[in-house]
Amino acid sequence: MTELLSVQNLSVGFGRGKAIKPIVDGVTFTLDAGETLAIVGESGSGKSVTALSINRLIDYSGGTITSGRIDLSLADGKTLDLATLDTGRMERIRGSEIGMIFQEPMTSLNPVLTIGKQIEEVFRLQGKGGTEARAETLRALDRMRIPDAARRLGYYPHQLSGGMLQRVMIAMALAASPRLLIADEPTTALDVSVQAQIMALLAELQRETGTGLIFITHDLGLVAGIADRVLVMQSGKVVEQGKADDILDRPQHSYTQHLLNAVPHFANGRHVRDDAPRLKHAYEPAILAVKELTVRFPTTTGLLRRPAGAIHAVEAVDFEICRGETLAVVGESGSGKSTTARALLGLVKTTRGSFTTQSSESTKAQKPMQMQMQMVFQNPYASLNPRLDVQSLLAEPVIAAGIRIDGQITSRMTALLDRVGLPSDSLTRYPHEFSGGQRQRLCIARALMLDPSILVLDEAVSALDVSVQARVLDLLIDLQKERDLAYLFVSHDMAVVERIAHRVAVLYAGQIVEIGEARAVLSNPQHSYTKKLIAAVPTMERRRERYELNTEALPTLLRPEGFEPQPSRWEHFGADHRVKLEMAAAN
Structure with missing residues (x-):
């Protein structure tokens, strides 16, 4: 194979003059045409800085290449050292020779x-x-x-x-x-079926044009399916690199072993939690009952903006959650998962339907809806106001509920910070002083300030590294057991769902197509869409998988004015597993 890229002793720092702080130190690797190199490591390991240095975008981020070479072979046979290329020439190389897919x-x-x-x-x-x-x-x-x-x-x-x-x-x-494509966590926000399609597109591009691919990810299951070689980074240095099979099966460095042990492995329902709150609370009312929840977004057309129908984002969704139970909602991007979650919090206006909560308190007085239900969002960086210290951030929901901040509230802040594993001096610090995992812990602490009965977690761990993700999941499980919390857990990561969920609801085109006990749904899926989702989950066992493009047209959610879908018909597979009849079966 023809060598496309050669990186030799690359070092990158941030700052100026003698104050430059080294971030990447002595990184060396090569990439052949048509080859896929996966770069893995936790946040702060230098993965993205290395990628940004190759196409010299690091120049616009306050970084400087302090030493090393970045040799790129062009289509005409010439080789350029990108580390020393002038700005004008680099701009012509970027996009045409080097493509970049960013994470955010x-x-x-x-x-x-x-x-x-x-x-x-x-x-x-x-x-x-x-x-x-x-x-x-x-x-x-x-x-x-x-x-x-x-x-x-x-x-x-x-x-x-x-x-x-x-x-x-x-x-x-x-x-x-492009001849060289750098993908920096490109599938983090995507569900497994769309992720498989993206990988099929990248594979098709490689087969047709011989494009070299540098794939930065923390999903080691995905690495197993696509990578020819793997490079492991820690604290700005390469600690291990080699053929994918050697790294995944016989890791030599302790850090690589740590990463592999932290990966949640999907096992078709075999790793589902064995505590079953639905059995424990069989004769108690559900803490959250959702009936016929429907969300439609009107659309208009023409200069006069005449009504043209509506986007049926969520259509007649029903489910219940018991105390101490986690209902995971899974499905493709655009299937209505986040819209459902936001509708429950009043962040999206519902078209019709109802949802009722049962207070977890023994007193007759019911808490207001906004106090019983709180939300933890996907991106901890965007969820916290950077201008407020932690004490002010934790006080926000309390003030919004009309409660006066006093010594008891401050003591609650300290206790919650301690419970989520943050130091006692955190109250006076600002969000930028915390890592991504610590910020998500802050978001969880803030959500608990009003002592809610229900937490809505919208992709709450998808932006975290695997080891940080594992610790946050452990925290959520422990908090649920201690406080008898109910979780509505929106996620596209089936391995995470398997680890935290008691029950699973599968959303497709705004409708639930399968719902039931997690072990039953994940080990014995009945709806064709659920089967596709589970079949697309990357695993460590499937190596260099050949992803195939799916040319099947996706259903449109745009409906004409006055359109009402036919009522769903269901088939039951046991006491707590029901499946929507598909069109052919329903007729």
């Missing part, structure tokens, strides 16, 4: 331009005209399996979910067919 799409896309305009720009830079560029843009979104792609060309970034935005970012990166 909201900070990478222009908020005042439609996604169609932003993708079109890539094709226009290739010399394609307006009509041709728009057609290529539509084709790029279709390949990403974005439903109603033609309509979504006119959407702005804030109108799409995180998973949808990530697909847009990937479409932009693939548009120029």
